[in-house]
Amino acid sequence: xxxxxxxxxxxxxxxxxxxxxxxxxxxxxxxxxxxxxxxxxxxxxxxxxxxxxxxxxxxxxxxxxxxxxxxxxxxxxxxxxxxxxxxxxxxxxxxxxxxxxxxxxxxxxxxxxxxxxxxxxxxxxxxxxxxxxxxxxxxxxxxxxxxxxxxxxxxxxxxxxxxxxxxxxxxxxxxxxxxxxxxxxxxxxxxxxxxxxxxxxxxxxxxxxxxxxxxxxxxxxxxxxxxxxxxxxxxxxxxxxxxxxxxxx
Amino acid sequence: xxxxxxxxxxxxxxxxxxxxxxxxxxxxxxxxxxxxxxxxxxxxxxxxxxxxxxxxxxxxxxxxxxxxxxxxxxxxxxxxxxxxxxxxxxxxxxxxxxxxxxxxxxxxxxxxxxxxxxxxxxxxxxxxxxxxxxxxxxxxxxxxxxxxxxxxxxxxxxxxxxxxxxxxxxxxxxxxxxxxxxxxxxxxxxxxxxxxxxxxxxxxxxxxxxxxxxxxxxxxxxxxxxxxxxxxxxxxxxxxxxxxxxxxxxxxxxxxxxxxxxxxxxxxxxxxxxxxxxxxxxxxxxxxxxxxxxxxxxxxxxxxxxxxxxxxxxxxx
Numbered sequence: 001x002x003x004x005x006x007x008x009x010x011x012x013x014x015x016x017x018x019x020x021x022x023x024x025x026x027x028x029x030x031x032x033x034x035x036x037x038x039x040x041x042x043x044x045x046x047x048x049x050x051x052x053x054x055x056x057x058x059x060x061x062x063x064x065x066x067x068x069x070x071x072x073x074x075x076x077x078x079x080x081x082x083x084x085x086x087x088x089x090x091x092x093x094x095x096x097x098x099x100x101x102x103x104x105x106x107x108x109x110x111x112x113x114x115x116x117x118x119x120x121x122x123x124x125x126x127x128x129x130x131x132x133x134x135x136x137x138x139x140x141x142x143x144x145x146x147x148x149x150x151x152x153x154x155x156x157x158x159x160x161x162x163x164x165x166x167x168x169x170x171x172x173x174x175x176x177x178x179x180x181x182x183x184x185x186x187x188x189x190x191x192x193x194x195x196x197x198x199x200x201x202x203x204x205x206x207x208x209x210x211x212x213x214x215x216x217x218x219x220x221x222x223x224x225x226x227x228x229x230x231x232x233x234x235x236x237x238x239x240x241x242x243x244x245x246x247x248x249x
Numbered sequence: 250x251x252x253x254x255x256x257x258x259x260x261x262x263x264x265x266x267x268x269x270x271x272x273x274x275x276x277x278x279x280x281x282x283x284x285x286x287x288x289x290x291x292x293x294x295x296x297x298x299x300x301x302x303x304x305x306x307x308x309x310x311x312x313x314x315x316x317x318x319x320x321x322x323x324x325x326x327x328x329x330x331x332x333x334x335x336x337x338x339x340x341x342x343x344x345x346x347x348x349x350x351x352x353x354x355x356x357x358x359x360x361x362x363x364x365x366x367x368x369x370x371x372x373x374x375x376x377x378x379x380x381x382x383x384x385x386x387x388x389x390x391x392x393x394x395x396x397x398x399x400x401x402x403x404x405x406x407x408x409x410x411x412x413x414x415x416x417x418x419x420x421x422x423x424x425x426x427x428x429x430x431x432x433x434x435x436x437x438x439x440x441x442x443x444x445x446x447x448x449x450x451x452x453x454x455x456x457x458x459x460x461x462x463x464x465x466x467x468x469x470x471x472x473x474x475x476x477x478x479x480x481x482x483x484x485x486x487x488x489x490x491x492x493x494x495x496x497x498x499x500x501x502x503x504x505x506x507x508x509x510x511x512x513x514x515x516x517x518x519x520x521x522x523x524x525x526x527x528x529x530x531x532x533x534x535x536x537x538x539x540x541x542x543x544x545x546x547x548x549x550x551x552x553x554x555x556x557x558x559x560x561x562x563x564x565x566x
Contacts, residue, residue: 072454
């Protein structure tokens, strides 16, 4: 059974059809990229999967369970975590506190007025682990709002990872980043996928990132599914070149 | 580690000052019941700030639960049981029950809509207290009763005749309430409230059921503001319908913002400034509120993080 099965979903905003009957199947351990010109409906499609919006038609199965109309928090409990196109973090808290909150919520402590020193120790160890993995250890005590754009994006990805998701949705993880930061984030995503077999769906504009990372690529244009396949297939696809790659060149 | 030491030092200093207040306040031209007044209003402002400063939700109707605590305590002692502790308990239960029900109705609202609806509900209680003469005393308030000495079996504490004894009763209640709030804010639950304050969308997409957590924060806040209200009625031996009105709610907000709503002790400082300024200026002129207003405007314009925020900024970090 596929981990994520999106079946023929549409989203209408009044007369505007943002997503029009798109289907997608993602297997466990896969890294899927979604590309397409601006206004293709990529982020709307993401919002349907994460529960930020609910579809006008179609359905979404996660690990065989119908999550089409489930509240966002419940989808997170099932294992769907996401980041946003515009970074969403806790700006006046430190990197450490940002991660700690996510870990505690994922561990089921969110209503606890007290945790045992033992549980607290485990939480701290996981925070340290995530800090090491992201290279943010030296900035752990800084407020996230004060960090560079790249470090803020990295923190957001780590916060999503702290939830121990089974499916990670990344909305333009390298948006607005310089060369070095893009490289760092790309390496991080690559490591997650290769070492932890994390299932990842990402939206991305940077084609080098997409072709470097993705197992399969899905192309949206004007709310429709234009093409789907391996990076080689997509690179050779004439419709895609016309609609998207041609435009970029 | 240095920051932690500083915080501990601040805590110790605050508690020493509060524990010894009846012994130095008179020397500064104050009097013991002024100290009790500071403590009670500080408790109310700190309770409000649990919601405002640490959950990011502005209530403009906390006076309703403050007043319900006051009337709950006063009416219990006047009509039902001549016992101070029972009065406090009933006051807290009445305020909390109302808050639990109203909270369920308003918890989905945000920002200005939440604030407006809390005012509206507050005014409902104000008008009930104001109009229902035969039970609440109407505009004249609920008088004809007084706090009673507490009998603990082995000893009797004369909180009526001895102002210091009453001050320490208030301080015990204050300490318990403040300790609970501080502990909650350092717990996983407390951190989810900070998360909601910082970024509600992110909090929701971490799997925090935001409305439910705001409801709990609101309830905790209202438990302690009811307690403050009950103590306030005992302090004055009187329950005033104006304690339920929206301008009383505004006073609590002013105290929290004045002192610094991002700091735990901020509202205590704010309440102390408010009460002392009121006490001093109102003996000189009837227009004492315009002085507090001017002071408030200056603080908001130049030190948006409140008086404590200013102290913290000027300290070398």
